[in-house]
Amino acid sequence: MGRQMPVLLTDEQMRTFVTEGFLILQTDFPAEFHQRLTEQLNHVYEQEGNPGNNLLPRIREVQKLFDHPVVTGALTSVLGPNYLMHTHRHGHFNASPKAGGWHKDSYWGYKKMRNHHPWWAMIMYFPQDTPVELGPTGVMPGTQNYESRTFVEDDVQGEAVASGGAGTFALIHYDIWHRSTPNILGKPRYMLKFEFMRTEAPAEPSWDCLDREWKKPASFSTDIAQHDEMWRDTWNWLCGEVGSLADSVEADEAKVRETASRLEDAFEPTALNAAYALAGMGDAGIQALLQGLRHDSVNVSRTSAYGLSAAGAGAVDGLTAALSDERAQTVVHAAFALGELGHFAAPAVPQLIRLLEPETDVVVRQTVAEALAMVGTPADQVVDGLIRCLKDEDVQVRFIAGLSLCRMGAAADAAVPQLEIALEDENRYVRGHAAEALHYIGTEAAKDVLIDFLLKSRWCPTTTPQSTFYP
Template identity: 65%
Template structure:
């Protein structure tokens, strides 16, 4: 196996990830390792069924995969060095001679507004040789930015298949459109899916970066549409330059009017490009986006929010005022955009905190995530997230744990409250509370963490056929 230092992605690989939403890579484990891993999977799936979230402790050798410098380096490049492995994971078994439908993964059955910036990523790992005939995962390049399916089912010529030798994996943007393909051989085919999250805003490039400025990848594959401003802004954001494109284009009133009309376009890529361009055209462009944020068509309002999320300080006052809207969609979209603006939106934290008593759980869900992303003033953010740990809505509770992972030791005040929710009925409330304790990392947090992990420790070799001996 390669050395222990993470093998970071290159500038060219990061350009591909930004534009196409995936990178295909391969580990260098031996064939013996993969054969043994696949044998264990066959035994577990045959005798016990799918282990679900217990996939990693049940197949302990899998941890070596995620410790591999190629995978660690790829995740570090996209999500930063403090990335988190989510407690949800799943082993997909496919022996079906028909393709699955195109889809985006949900958030374990829950809903949230999807990020264009790479806050989330997914590893799809193939432990066996996976030729095209065995049914690898199909990926549609560049579709991670689209809520709607903007391509036809018959556009297979543009589909990318994650096929290859054992040890191949696809690192994908969490929101890319993908599907299973037909297993024509009828043999065992496993795809082990693990989710990962960024826990902090980027402050500098975390890949093997040599070029400061954005450039298109050499072999650009954008079968649906190009998004030059969106791609450049994402590169800058990953480099630690939040709001870097605001006011970079002239305030042309005629062009702003034309772009504002394009926000209503039925073809989502056109509307997205208009939103991102308006965000670069000074206060006139921002005002057009703020007006669209109020639109009764939820699609138009959502598209406007993406533009406002990159508009920098010009958008803060208008977004904060939009929190008073009577339209639920306007409020949730405004909250989302403020969260994406990070520390630039710190002045809005008090108003966001007021929304934690909002009667709609949809609003409260968006607020809790944005508070963690903004992060300051710390005392206000932490007190708000502690309140969210006790919310009646389960999604608010588990998102509060995730939000606290962003704060590190600054979230220490939440430790006793996190300890309380370790008895919650929901697995993700408990799982995210454990992660929050780990990232807070104080002695008190570690003591709570060790106690609960010892009390709930899981024996990876105990099965229905082997309960205690040998």
């Protein structure tokens, strides 16, 4: 029996995801399936502890969750049909009567500039009935695009919780603020957390799209700050339009100046609205954002980069020039924006590659390792740069390089020999991403290396300290 066709999200669900940053959805497995799965989880956690990244091979039925058409449809809708399941996965166990702290998850540290466009998402799956009293995950709607926490720690007004029957899951924008809520029942509560990455920029809508025009969802909550230009840019990007805000309005000098002054606003939603508004004000708006990119405040610089990432081809020359700035944060923000501009930024690739020298700031090298594949062209130059990244002394550069090569597909065949070396890296994620890259490259040479590696590292899910080899 083959896989069922994905159940794609509707326009209304996608609009909700763009504005609120999450959806609560439900699978339809029979109760017996979840009862059996929960029993397996109880056994493994009691006898062996948390299996961590080995959750899938240790409890094989978990894969059925991620093959369910509602799950594959949700991920396909947000991340495109060729999304990647990250090698990090975790089974969260919560029996605490205390709430966890509000946080965003790490990409491996917190220095990475976070994408407003949904390049990443998470599934948080609940295999048992999870009423509010059992401590489901709580999310703060609309906060996926904020670096700062814009709400008071103890003010949970507006919090949404992933509460429901067995089979409920939250699909969340990777960067949304979330926490564990109090488990006042004290009974075991599992949440299976898996990360997913988009491997290609959208060329067209990947959900059940009937109306390509942006509009807020009918269920829009007035508790969420208004971000019309930012949401429109994300929606248009998901429809395959890069830099869609460029030249969207005519603005006089006074209007540009007044809008640019709000880049310095201490309230992040206000500053972000200014950045995206400037992206649509033609060359004058771009120049204001480029000036903001070099602002003394790193926050203003980062916010300006978001606007430049939506400003289209007209921002590329100024961003390329900013790659020579003396301040590392400015270079990071410029490289990030160039990556988001995709093929428009191809002229900047040689300058980006020059930043891969060992003496360059390590966070700059990490940012470039991701940006190169997001630009993607000229492919030969990009792949050469990523091969250099696989050899970098910094483990996080190597970690990112593997993920980036997944985005290059067969065009990265020249990287296969270095990826084979990376399969022996000291770091588990570098090894895992190298294997994923070989899979997405998909050439005969890549498949040969990958199959050999997988055969040698085959995992037996029934081999435990209590059952070492028989029966």
